[in-house]
Amino acid sequence: MTTIAVVTAGLSQPSSTRLLADKLAAATRSVLPDVEIEVIELRDLALDVAKNMLTGFPSPALRAAIDTVTTADGLIAVTPVFTASYSGLFKSFFDVLEQKALDGKPVLIGATGGTERHSLVLDFALRPLFAYLRAEPVATAVYAASSDWASPGDLDARAGRAGREFGSRLSDAPVAASAGSGFVPFDQLLGAGE
Numbered sequence: 001m002t003t004i005a006v007v008t009a010g011l012s013q014p015s016s017t018r019l020l021a022d023k024l025a026a027a028t029r030s031v032l033p034d035v036e037i038e039v040i041e042l043r044d045l046a047l048d049v050a051k052n053m054l055t056g057f058p059s060p061a062l063r064a065a066i067d068t069v070t071t072a073d074g075l076i077a078v079t080p081v082f083t084a085s086y087s088g089l090f091k092s093f094f095d096v097l098e099q100k101a102l103d104g105k106p107v108l109i110g111a112t113g114g115t116e117r118h119s120l121v122l123d124f125a126l127r128p129l130f131a132y133l134r135a136e137p138v139a140t141a142v143y144a145a146s147s148d149w150a151s152p153g154d155l156d157a158r159a160g161r162a163g164r165e166f167g168s169r170l171s172d173a174p175v176a177a178s179a180g181s182g183f184v185p186f187d188q189l190l191g192a193g194e
């Protein structure tokens with residue numbers, strides 16, 4: 001069975017960040033009806049994340065969340081925008097993962113904020129973060145401003161498209177993984193003609 005970890009960094013309850021995460025998970029489920037989805041609310045792990053950063057040792061609850069993310073077939077990651085970027089709690093959670101924990105993992109990214117002007121956070125903060133972690137974000141990412149919730153038709157369409165891309169990617173993941181990543185290190189390219 002395909003498994004998806006959903007990491008949401010909203011601070012309020014309920015939060016628009018969690019609502020967007022649920023919307024993206026539902027859109028993915030429309031493509032993969034039997035997918036198993038596990039949601040991780042980082043708000044509930046904030047102290048555990050901070051203690052892990054100080055000590056290097058995760059609590060049992062944080063260890064369970066890390067294991068859920070690292071063993072899942074795919075990841076949906078959604079953050080609120082704070083000071084023109086992802087939240088500190090969101091970044092801190094990904095900082096405590098081992099360096100190669102997300103290698104090749106398909107990721108659907110999303111963000112929420114008060115105004116449409118922050119939508120570039122998807123391409124200028126989240127994509128570089130997941131590129132550094134060597135994860136593989138799908139092409140469509142979803143940003144939801146406060147105004148999107150008043151009339152969610154366009155937001156639903158964007159979430160649907162992202163969910164279809166992510167679901168299609170997950171259904172292809174076993175084939176792609178068995179065929180190799182297609183990545184050739186630069187030093188091997190240099191030696192290829194010798």
